[in-house]
Amino acid sequence: MPPWAQGWQGGRAKMFSVTDLKQAVYCERIPYFDRCLPGLSVLKTPKMAEGAIQNETEEDRERRRSLRAYGLQRGARRYEVALASERLGLSGVLDMLITVEEDGAVVERIPVDYKNADPRPGGVAGWHGSEVWRNWRMQLAAYAVLVEDAWPDDPPVRRGFIYAIPVGRAFEVEMTDALRARARGLPERLRDMVEREIMPEAPDDRRRCSACEYRRFCNDI
Numbered sequence: 103m104p105p106w107a108q109g110w111q112g113g114r115a116k117m118f119s120v121t122d123l124k125q126a127v128y129c130e131r132i133p134y135f136d137r138c139l140p141g142l143s144v145l146k147t148p149k150m151a152e153g154a155i156q157n158e159t160e161e162d163r164e165r166r167r168s169l170r171a172y173g174l175q176r177g178a179r180r181y182e183v184a185l186a187s188e189r190l191g192l193s194g195v196l197d198m199l200i201t202v203e204e205d206g207a208v209v210e211r212i213p214v215d216y217k218n219a220d221p222r223p224g225g226v227a228g229w230h231g232s233e234v235w236r237n238w239r240m241q242l243a244a245y246a247v248l249v250e251d252a253w254p255d256d257p258p259v260r261r262g263f264i265y266a267i268p269v270g271r272a273f274e275v276e277m278t279d280a281l282r283a284r285a286r287g288l289p290e291r292l293r294d295m296v297e298r299e300i301m302p303e304a305p306d307d308r309r310r311c312s313a314c315e316y317r318r319f320c321n322d323i
Contacts, residue, residue: 117186118289120194120248124241126292128310130302135316137296144315160216160267164198171272172212172263177202185248191289196245197265211253213245213262220269238264239275243285246277 118133125132135142161181169177177200186193198214217238246259263272295302304311304320311317 116188117191117193118292120192120241120244122292123192123244123285123288124237126288127237127240129305129314129316130292130295131304131320132314132316133292134295134301135319137292138299138301139319142316142319160265161197169200171265171270172200172214173274174200174202174212177212185245185252187248187251190247190251190286191293192244192248194245194248196249199249208253208256211249211256211259213242213249213259214265214272215242215245215262216265216267218267220266239281240285240288242275243277243281244288247282247285 122133122136125136135144164179164181169175169179180199180201181197183196183199184193185196196213197216200210200212200214201208202210202212215238242262242264246262249259250256259277261277262275264275265272304322311320
């Protein structure tokens, strides 16, 4: 069994992380390098370290504020929620899960993901089309299907939120059937990539590569 398959049954990846899916939407080479060439030395950027610290600080703030940022009057909050599904082959740790109940029954579960960036290029009007928004959406959708798998008797997750720390604002994301289907199907695509050990094509928009910590491992950009 090759080194990258250690701990995987029959050469099949048992689990991909929610972060793997987010990275794959941005560039499929990132999960390829992580899974097929795990010995690569990738430096943690200052931005990555800062993001982890900001998330911890934001959790403290979240405990002190109301749920109005999410359009809610009430709800129970859980932080750092570990989620995993063997059926989906997916795992991750959700920043916050809001559970809304009525008469003792769950009516809605809402995943919330903190981000230490503003996803809006040139203002609010452009944020839905930003490149960073595309992979954040996938990450949130992956959390949504994990929540649905963990609580199958509850209503489906119909929305989630990206909380942009720098602007102190929650952006609602509709969990469409198409987005859910992609979140469920992407792990299988990544498994196929890992099994074949064929490096994916670089993204068409090479501007994504300029600040990528994996750039030095690509010989064609």
